[in-house]
Amino acid sequence: MNTVSDFRKSLKVGTKLGCTFHTLYTDEQRPTREVSRVMSSKFALKTTRQDGRVEESFCEFPKATQASFENDRMTIYEHDDRTGKQIPILTYWIVNE
Numbered sequence: 001m002n003t004v005s006d007f008r009k010s011l012k013v014g015t016k017l018g019c020t021f022h023t024l025y026t027d028e029q030r031p032t033r034e035v036s037r038v039m040s041s042k043f044a045l046k047t048t049r050q051d052g053r054v055e056e057s058f059c060e061f062p063k064a065t066q067a068s069f070e071n072d073r074m075t076i077y078e079h080d081d082r083t084g085k086q087i088p089i090l091t092y093w094i095v096n097e
């Protein structure tokens with residue numbers, strides 16, 4: 001996987017994704033979640049809430065300038081107004097079980 005388009009093409013309903021949520025101070029590993037929808041501009045992941053309800057959480061595919069790829073992992077960046085730099089927000093990868 002080297003482009004957002006490659007990542008998009010590899011997503012199918014039922015694909016499992018691993019995720020790391022990046023903050024200023026730590027990188028938090030999130031539980032593996034299943035893709036429930038793939039659309040042209042975004043995808044949805046099944047999310048189990050604390051009360052047991054299953055909902056969908058959507059993530060838009062980033063622009064090419066907002067993503068980087070390393071070891072089959074896509075990192076999504078966001079502009080930080082304080083520093084004027086791009087900072088990592090989320091990293092996704094396909095989990096092969």
